[in-house]
Amino acid sequence: MENGNILDLLHKAVEKGENLGVNFIEARYDDLNLTTINYTNEIIKQSSSLSRKGIGIMAYYQGTPGYSYTPELTLEGVKEATIRAAKLAKSTDSRNKIKLDFDSIPTIKEKIEVKVKKHPKDFEFADKLDMLKRGVTAVKEQLEVTTTIGLYGEIYGEKYLVNSEGTELYWVPLMVDIRMGGVVISEGKQSQGFTGWGASTGLEFFEEKETTPEITGTNAGTYCKEQLEAVAAPSGKTKTLVSPQMGGVVVHESFGHLSEADFVVTGQSPIADRVGEELGSEHVTIIDEGVSPYGGLYLPYDDQGIKTGRTVLLEKGILKGYLHNRGTAKKMNSELTGNSRAINFMFNPIVRMKNTYFEKGDLTFEEAVEHVNTGVYAVDMSGGQVGLDGNFMFNCSRGYLIENGEVTKPIKNTALSGNILELLKYVEGGTKEVTIKTGYFGGCGKGGQGGLPVGFGGPDMIMDKVLVGGAQ
Amino acid sequence: MTLNEIRDKILHIADQTIKYARDLNIPAAEAYVYNLSNTNLTDNKGKIDSRDGLIQGIGLRVAIGKQVGFASCTGFEKETIKSTLKHAHSIANVSPKNPMFNGFVAGTNVAKEGILDPEILQLDSDSMIETCNLMSQEIDLSDRRLVSISYGVNFSYGGYAVATTEGCLASSLVTTYAANSFSVVTEAGDRKTAGDFVQGREIKPVEGISSNGLKKALNSLGSKAFGGSEVLPTVWEPRESAAFLAFSFINCVSGSSYVEKSNPWGDKLDQQVAVKELTLIDDGQNPESEAGRAIDTEGSPKQTTTVIDNGILKTFLFDKMFGEAADKATTGNASRGGFFGGIPYENVPNVEPNKLLIKEVGKNLDQQISEINKGILLTGTPIGLFTSNQITGDFGITTNDAFLIEKGEVVHPLKNISIAGNYFETLNDIRTIGSDREVSGWPIDAPAITYNKHTISD
Incomplete structure (x- = not known):
C-alpha cells in the first residue's frame, strides 16, 4: 500500500472517531516483516517469513480508552474498527474510576529512516542460513554435542501514527539477532550452553569482533563444555x-x-x-x-x-x-x-x-x-x-x-x-x-x-x- | 456472522489457497487459515482497558520434495495470499532438504469436535461490564488490608481450517470464555496476592471468584520467616501442582525433542520414570476443554494418548513429521503458537501436549496435609518454574505463597522461601497423588500431590 493511502486511511479513522463523539483518536499502522530460522541439528526445523500488517485504533472518551484492530486495510474495515473502539471506550466509561485523559502537545510531523550498511532485506535467506552454519561448526569444534541449535531472527518494517492533534509519524524498526547453542545428553551427563545477542542494526553486527557467528558458536560450545565439569552452587x-x-x-x-x-x-x-x-x-x-x-x-x-x-x-x-x-x-x-x-x-x-x-x-x-x-x-x-x-x-x-x-x-x-x-x-x-x-x-x-x-x-x-x- | 458461516468461510479460503498454489505450479502446499474474534476487558482497581478485534491470517507451508518453506500473512486478501505463497515457495527453493519431511497430511479425517456455545457470539462490552459488576459486588472495599483488586473477562469465537494439496480439507471451531479476579492485600508490612478464575468453552457463572481469591490472599497474611535451610516434604494444591509439573512435562513428553535427542527421557521408553501410582494422559478429545478439537493444526484427527502408565513411559507425543521420523504415527499433537503464546498462523506445527491429565488416585489435599509431621504447603504458583533446566531437571524456585505444616496441621503462612530439587528424582519420590484434580490454566491438570523431599531455604 502506498504511503499516502495509509496516511489517508489513518486520517479517515481519526475523523470518523471524532464524529462518534470520543475525545481523542490514535490510529496506528504496522507493516512488519519477521524472519526466523531455527537450525537444529543442521536441519531447518523452522524457517518462517511473516508479514504482520494491520491497523489499530485507540479511542479515548473522557479518559477511558477503547481499542480495536483490523487486518482489513480498507476504508470499510478501518471505519468498523473505529466504531468498535469508540463503543468500547464509551460503554466502559461508567465503570472506569481512573480516568487517564491527557493534555494537548504540539503536532509532530516526522519521518525517521535508519541507515545501515547491510539491511537484512537486501540479503538472501541463504546468506542468513550460512551464518548459522558457520556458528554450528564453531560449536562442534569445542566438544562432541548431542544437539546443536542455531537461531536467526530479524524484524524490520514501517510504523505510522496519526492522531487527533494532527501528528503524522513514520519510523522504521529494525533488529537482527543470532543465538547458538549446544546440548550434551550422554552416559548420565547432561549440559547445555546457549548464547548470542541482537542489535538494532544491519547484518554488519555479525562482522564485529565479539558477535561473529564463529565467536558466538565458540562461546556456546565452551559454556556447554564447562557445564560438564560444573560444581554445585553454594546455597x-x-x-x-x-x-x-x-x-x-x-x-x-x-x-x-x-x-x-x-x-x-x-x-x-x-x-x-x-x-x-x-x-x-x-x-x-x-x-x-x-x-x-x-x-x-x-x-x-x-x-x-x-x-x-x-x-x-x-x-x-x-x-x-x-x-x-x-x-x-x-x-x-x-x-x-x-x-x-x-x-x-x-x-x-x-x-x-x-x-x-x-x-x-x-x-x-x-x-x-x-x-x-x-x-x-x-x-x-x-x-x-x-x-x-x-x-x-x-x-x-x-x-x-x-x-x-x-x-x-x-x-x-x-x-x-x-x-x-x-x-x-x-x-x-x-x-x-x-x-x-x-x-x-x-x-x-x-x-x-x-x-x-x-x-x-x-x-x-x-x-x-x-x-x-x-x-x- | 454465525459459527457455521465462519466455518464455511475458512474452509473456502483454505480451499481457494490450495487452488492458487496449483495455479502457481507449486508442487505441494498446506494452508492453515485462522480466524478468531477476541474481546478482552480488564478492570485494575477501577482502571478499565478494553480491546477487541479479529485475529485473521494464513500460514503457508510449501514443499519441493523435502525442501520446505514457510511464510504467513495477515488477512485473507487474494493478492496477498498469492504473494505469500510465492514467498514460501522461494524459501523452500533455497532451503536444505529436511530428511524428516515426508509430505503434508493426506485426505480428510476428523475426530470429535468440542462444545460450541453460540451465546458467546452475543456477548459485548456491556455484558463484560455486567460480569465485572457481579464479581465486584462480592468484595468489601472498606477492608483496609485490600490494596487492590482486579477483574478480567475474555471471550472469543472462531477457528481454523487446514487444506493440503494431498486432499486434506478440514476445520475446527471453538468458543471460549474466561473470567478472573486477582487481589493484593497487605498488613503490618506483609504483602500477599491471590486470585481465582473460571474458563471453558461455554459461558460460566462467576459467583465466588473474587471472594475466593481475596479470602485466599487474606489468609496468607501474618507470615513468618522459615529460618534456615531444611529438606522437607512439600504438599501442592491442585493448580499449583499442575504449574509445578507443566514446564518439565512439556519437554519430556515431546516426540520432537525425542527425535532431536534433547529429551532427557529419550532412552526411557518402557522404563519407569515416576512412581507407579502416576498415570499421565494427553486428552485432545475432552469436549469441555479448549484442547478438545476435531483436528490438530496440520489436519490430523486429535486423540487421547496414555503417555505414562503406572509410572512407565509408554510413548511420546508426535505430529506427522516427528512421528514418521520415529517410526510412529502422529498422536494429533501438532500445535502452532502453543501454550507460550504467539499468533497461531505465524507458526509452523510443533509438538505440544493437548491437555495432560494426571489420573486421580487416593487422598484429597486435607488428607495429605494431615499425614505430614513437618512440611510445606504450596498455595500459589512459585516464581521461576519456567526457568528450570529441562535437560538436567534441576529446579530452584521461590514463593511467597506457602504455609508451614506441623503435626498434620497448617500452622502459619511463610515469608518468601526457595524450593530446590530435581524433577526426575522427585517424580520417583512422590508420597501421595491426590483425588481432587482441578482445571488449571496450564497445559496439565493435576490433583494435589505430596513429594517426599525438597530443599527449603530462606
Whole structure:
C-alpha cells in the first residue's frame, strides 16, 4: 500500500472517531516483516517469513480508552474498527474510576529512516542460513554435542501514527539477532550452553569482533563444555557479582516493572507514592532510555508518538520517578517519558520499558572480584520471573565461583532469588563499563504482549545477600 | 456472522489457497487459515482497558520434495495470499532438504469436535461490564488490608481450517470464555496476592471468584520467616501442582525433542520414570476443554494418548513429521503458537501436549496435609518454574505463597522461601497423588500431590 493511502486511511479513522463523539483518536499502522530460522541439528526445523500488517485504533472518551484492530486495510474495515473502539471506550466509561485523559502537545510531523550498511532485506535467506552454519561448526569444534541449535531472527518494517492533534509519524524498526547453542545428553551427563545477542542494526553486527557467528558458536560450545565439569552452587545468601546481562535482567524484571506507572496509579506497585524515598544504596542509579549511548534497542518514539528520552528512575538510591504513557503522566503530574508501547497492531499500547540499565560505577573488574572475595559470579541467565511484591527468581545458566578474590570453577544451573527492594540496599558497587544487550529472541512480556524487544544492561554489579538456591 | 458461516468461510479460503498454489505450479502446499474474534476487558482497581478485534491470517507451508518453506500473512486478501505463497515457495527453493519431511497430511479425517456455545457470539462490552459488576459486588472495599483488586473477562469465537494439496480439507471451531479476579492485600508490612478464575468453552457463572481469591490472599497474611535451610516434604494444591509439573512435562513428553535427542527421557521408553501410582494422559478429545478439537493444526484427527502408565513411559507425543521420523504415527499433537503464546498462523506445527491429565488416585489435599509431621504447603504458583533446566531437571524456585505444616496441621503462612530439587528424582519420590484434580490454566491438570523431599531455604 502506498504511503499516502495509509496516511489517508489513518486520517479517515481519526475523523470518523471524532464524529462518534470520543475525545481523542490514535490510529496506528504496522507493516512488519519477521524472519526466523531455527537450525537444529543442521536441519531447518523452522524457517518462517511473516508479514504482520494491520491497523489499530485507540479511542479515548473522557479518559477511558477503547481499542480495536483490523487486518482489513480498507476504508470499510478501518471505519468498523473505529466504531468498535469508540463503543468500547464509551460503554466502559461508567465503570472506569481512573480516568487517564491527557493534555494537548504540539503536532509532530516526522519521518525517521535508519541507515545501515547491510539491511537484512537486501540479503538472501541463504546468506542468513550460512551464518548459522558457520556458528554450528564453531560449536562442534569445542566438544562432541548431542544437539546443536542455531537461531536467526530479524524484524524490520514501517510504523505510522496519526492522531487527533494532527501528528503524522513514520519510523522504521529494525533488529537482527543470532543465538547458538549446544546440548550434551550422554552416559548420565547432561549440559547445555546457549548464547548470542541482537542489535538494532544491519547484518554488519555479525562482522564485529565479539558477535561473529564463529565467536558466538565458540562461546556456546565452551559454556556447554564447562557445564560438564560444573560444581554445585553454594546455597544461601551469598555475595554475588552480576554481569551486565544478568544485572540488566534483574533491573528490568524486578525494578523496571514496578516503576511502570500503570501499576503505580492503581496502587499495585510496592513503590507507588514513594518518590523521594531511599530505596537503594548510593551505588544504585537506574536509567530507562530510548536511544542510549551504550547501544541496545533503538527506539526514537513510543506508540503514542512521544519522543523517547532518558528517564532517571533511581538516583544514588533515591526514587526519582516512574515510566509513563500520556495518561499516567498527567495523572501524576509528571514529565512525558515515551514508554507507551505495543507489540503489534493487535494490541493497545501499554506502559513498557525501553533500554533499562544500572549506571556505571567506579571499579575495575578485578577490583570488583576482589571485593566479593568469596561468592558467585552470575554471568548469564535463562529466564526469570517476578511478582508484584518485588520478589524475583532468575535462573543463572552460567556462573562461576569466586574464591579468594578470583573467579574459579563454573557452577551448575542455580536459582538466584530475593526481593528487589531489599536487594537494592545491598548493592556495594559497580564497574566502569556499561553494556546494554537487546535482541529479537526473548523480549519482555506484559499484558499478553510477549516478546517486545527491549534493552537491558549495566556494568558488573556487586550485590550482597542474594539468595542462591541449590538442592542439598 | 454465525459459527457455521465462519466455518464455511475458512474452509473456502483454505480451499481457494490450495487452488492458487496449483495455479502457481507449486508442487505441494498446506494452508492453515485462522480466524478468531477476541474481546478482552480488564478492570485494575477501577482502571478499565478494553480491546477487541479479529485475529485473521494464513500460514503457508510449501514443499519441493523435502525442501520446505514457510511464510504467513495477515488477512485473507487474494493478492496477498498469492504473494505469500510465492514467498514460501522461494524459501523452500533455497532451503536444505529436511530428511524428516515426508509430505503434508493426506485426505480428510476428523475426530470429535468440542462444545460450541453460540451465546458467546452475543456477548459485548456491556455484558463484560455486567460480569465485572457481579464479581465486584462480592468484595468489601472498606477492608483496609485490600490494596487492590482486579477483574478480567475474555471471550472469543472462531477457528481454523487446514487444506493440503494431498486432499486434506478440514476445520475446527471453538468458543471460549474466561473470567478472573486477582487481589493484593497487605498488613503490618506483609504483602500477599491471590486470585481465582473460571474458563471453558461455554459461558460460566462467576459467583465466588473474587471472594475466593481475596479470602485466599487474606489468609496468607501474618507470615513468618522459615529460618534456615531444611529438606522437607512439600504438599501442592491442585493448580499449583499442575504449574509445578507443566514446564518439565512439556519437554519430556515431546516426540520432537525425542527425535532431536534433547529429551532427557529419550532412552526411557518402557522404563519407569515416576512412581507407579502416576498415570499421565494427553486428552485432545475432552469436549469441555479448549484442547478438545476435531483436528490438530496440520489436519490430523486429535486423540487421547496414555503417555505414562503406572509410572512407565509408554510413548511420546508426535505430529506427522516427528512421528514418521520415529517410526510412529502422529498422536494429533501438532500445535502452532502453543501454550507460550504467539499468533497461531505465524507458526509452523510443533509438538505440544493437548491437555495432560494426571489420573486421580487416593487422598484429597486435607488428607495429605494431615499425614505430614513437618512440611510445606504450596498455595500459589512459585516464581521461576519456567526457568528450570529441562535437560538436567534441576529446579530452584521461590514463593511467597506457602504455609508451614506441623503435626498434620497448617500452622502459619511463610515469608518468601526457595524450593530446590530435581524433577526426575522427585517424580520417583512422590508420597501421595491426590483425588481432587482441578482445571488449571496450564497445559496439565493435576490433583494435589505430596513429594517426599525438597530443599527449603530462606
